[in-house]
Amino acid sequence: MIGRKVAIDKLGLNEPSLPLDTLDQNIICTDALFTEWVKADAIIGNPPFLGGKHIRLTLGDEYVDQLFNRFPEIRDVDLCAYWFKLSHDRLGETGRAGLVATNSISQGKSRAVSLDYISENGGYIYNAISSQEWSGEAKVHVSLVNWSKQKPNQFILDGQEVSLINSSLQSTIKVTQAVKLKANLNQCFQGVIPNGKGFYIKEEIAQEWIKKDAKNLDVLKLSVSADDLTTNPHGEPSRWIIDFNDMSLEDASNYQLPLEHIKINVKPERDKNRRKTTKLNWWKFGEKRPEMRKAINNKSFYLA
Numbered sequence: 671m672i673g674r675k676v677a678i679d680k681l682g683l684n685e686p687s688l689p690l691d692t693l694d695q696n697i698i699c700t701d702a703l704f705t706e707w708v709k710a711d712a713i714i715g716n717p718p719f720l721g722g723k724h725i726r727l728t729l730g731d732e733y734v735d736q737l738f739n740r741f742p743e744i745r746d747v748d749l750c751a752y753w754f755k756l757s758h759d760r761l762g763e764t765g766r767a768g769l770v771a772t773n774s775i776s777q778g779k780s781r782a783v784s785l786d787y788i789s790e791n792g793g794y795i796y797n798a799i800s801s802q803e804w805s806g807e808a809k810v811h812v813s814l815v816n817w818s819k820q821k822p823n824q825f826i827l828d829g830q831e832v833s834l835i836n837s838s839l840q841s842t843i844k845v846t847q848a849v850k851l852k853a854n855l856n857q858c859f860q861g862v863i864p865n866g867k868g869f870y871i872k873e874e875i876a877q878e879w880i881k882k883d884a885k886n887l888d889v890l891k892l893s894v895s896a897d898d899l900t901t902n903p904h905g906e907p908s909r910w911i912i913d914f915n916d917m918s919l920e921d922a923s924n925y926q927l928p929l930e931h932i933k934i935n936v937k938p939e940r941d942k943n944r945r946k947t948t949k950l951n952w953w954k955f956g957e958k959r960p961e962m963r964k965a966i967n968n969k970s971f972y973l974a
Contacts (some may be wrong), residue, residue: 675841701751704736707760717753722746722779723863731944747780748772754784754815758793761819762959768816773801775813776839785837788817794973796822799829800839809900813839856965861974862913865948865956868935869912876910889914889925890956894974905974915963922953929953 675687698705702717721748726734738745741752750771757767775779787797799814802834825835831842866872870893878888893911902908912928914921922929932953940952948956 674850679814703745703756707756708758709762710766711762711765713754713757713761713765714769715757716770717750718774719808720749722748722858727865727867729940733839735944744783745779747783748774750782751775755787758788758791758817763819766818768797768814771813771815773811773813775815775835776800776837781837785815785839789837792819793817794819794821795835795837795839797826798835798839800827809897815839830850856961859959859962859965860957861962862955862959863957864911864944866932866936866939868932868939869955870912871912871931873908873910883925886925886928889917889922889928899974913955915958916954916960919953 671687677683678685678687686925697900698794720728725737737752741755741888744755748771750769753769754771754775757769761767771799772780775784790794795815795817797816801811801813804810804812811918825832825841827839827841835841871890876890890910891913892907893909894905894907895909898908899905912932914925914929914932937952940949943949945956
């Protein structure tokens with residue numbers, strides 16, 4: 671069908687190239703993670719990017735429970751990582767696959783369940799771009815990974831021929847066996863995870879609440895996002911967040927406007943949550959990060 675389309679354009683023919691006359695036989699619209707794939711000689715794709723900590727918030731508890739039931743060994747990774755295992759398992763012995771992923775695919779847990787899996791199960795990464803800016807609207811860097819089950823004649827990494835490409839998308843340094851250094855413990859933390867978009871408020875709302883009651887400043891804080899760090903001068907935060915930290919509901923009730931906002935915009939979503947503690951503590955973040963708060967409490971500055 672592609673060849674026919676090329677010929678029509680090249681020869682200036684009047685016959686239509688669309689719609690495809692085999693559309694109903696060859697193309698389906700479904701969730702690839704819950705669909706049986708046929709064995710294939712070629713698999714190409716641009717699977718969806720969605721950070722591991724955002725999957726539950728964006729897709730909901732029911733979907734995530736189904737996902738973990740089907741892939742019990744894969745947790746806390748970008749959604750696109752699931753496609754690498756699926757693609758490799760469905761690839762024919764002489765086949766080739768090529769996927770786009772966030773560049774975290776070659777790091778940590780994401781690498782372990784995707785590129786490590788490929789390398790440990792008869793796959794060879796033969797052509798890859800380790801990292802480049804995504805050409806679309808998303809502010810991410812991506813990796814382009816092509817692999818096969820047959821040993822290739824050459825390996826091309828970032829446009830240069832190399833002797834091999836490992837699962838870290840490097841040709842010389844292999845980090846998969848690296849040991850964690852105890853000296854580096856508690857030097858780096860993941861930030862809070864609100865588990866509810868309603869915790870975030872706009873600047874004008876925050877200022878209005880502070881104007882009505884200055885005490886509200888106790889629980890209203892500037893919150894820097896990844897987008898702020900990559901687009902704003904000096905990473906200046908563009909939003910505010912309501913943070914009751916470890917307050918009891920009784921103490922949180924002293925901040926009437928922020929608590930009412932959370933009750934309206936977060937609690938209904940939390941009531942559907944399967945995680946009991948998250949449902950009961952609906953005014954608190956899903957992950958409050960007490961160790962991080964303790965570590966930075968007496969610091970004059972910290973880095974994001």
